[in-house]
Amino acid sequence: MVTNATLARGRLGRQSPDERRENILAVAAEAFALEGYGITSMSTIAARLGGSKATLYKYFASKEELFQAVMQRKCEAVIGPLEELADSSTDPASLLTAFGKIFLSRLCQPDAIVIHRTVLAEAERFPEVARTFFAFGPEAAYSVLVPALARFDAAGLIDCPDPRLAAEHFLGMVRGDIHLRVSSGLIPPPDDAEIERQVSHAVGIFVRGISRRGSAA
Template identity: 90%
Template sequence: MAAEAFALEGYGITSMSSIAARLGGSKATLYKYFASKDELFHEVMRRKCEAVIGPLEELAGSSPDPATLLKAFGKIFLTRLCQPDAIVIHRTVHAEAERFPEVARTFFAYGPEAAYSVLTPALARFHAMGLIDCPDPRLAAEQFLAMVRGDIHLRVSSGLIPPPDEAEIERQVAHAVGIFVRGIARRDTGG
């Protein structure tokens, strides 16, 4: 219910009173669980972003090679990113970020930053194993996820196209993985 209020009314207009009314309870009861609207927003963002990040965490530690990891990671990431509730969050953040920078900081901490922190150690591990040439795994993680998001996410979040189907997601991810893996491929220097 709180997520719906933030999505429909925006962060600035939503109040603890309006959320309590949606829940059918009192504002005092809501304040027993959350000290402020900001704290409640943090929890809403944490839960929403966890739906994207949770499966990625499991995957990152178990993939046998970079291409397998990146393909599965990218597919989960883009699929979840283009779901209607994720699109609503993205739009809310963009609409409110200038007036309420804490909204953008919270989103970034639980969303993009969390995804980077899951992918970065996996890329570092592959680099240490000598499977890829990736001396800056954090930058590589950022760039890979930007490639996966591509123009599709921008068009979906702008309302220009509906969320992509599975085949389109696979096409987008496969293309990004192909380019990325070629870019970080280990090159023998020979002798």
């Protein structure tokens, strides 16, 4: 269904190139969410925009490139705050708590759940969808957390010889069953209290596991 918001965004003629690109990304994200990656075509997106495919191709050479840009745009809103945390934190437990809260909260928001469902539904037929998701989703989070864990290990604050594996385990603990239940439609997104409970429990177990003997990291 074409929404009023989509129709309002579809006036490309009076927009600057940057505004036009943002408009394309917003409309494409809506199309991928409503119709799925496989069914959505460049023609579909152009029609939603109220312009031509020629205009669309000036900005994105293919549907795969457009989907990558949509994913990158959505993930940048999460990765930016995580990078600031990782760069400024000097305490492993504080970093992991703040990191985990942002990660789980964003992961369970409706637009992120739609992306996750799209990936699961389309990955077998369109492996580029899975590759894009992992590049701009999990791998982007690991690229922030792994260097921070390595820095803490080098400083003697934790015992973490394999920061990458540790990061995978930590984020897996933070997700727990909550993300699976939300993405399956069994429960609504968790509130702040539930996120606090889930993340605090994961951090408590994880920090005890990576603490140097005799340390209270």
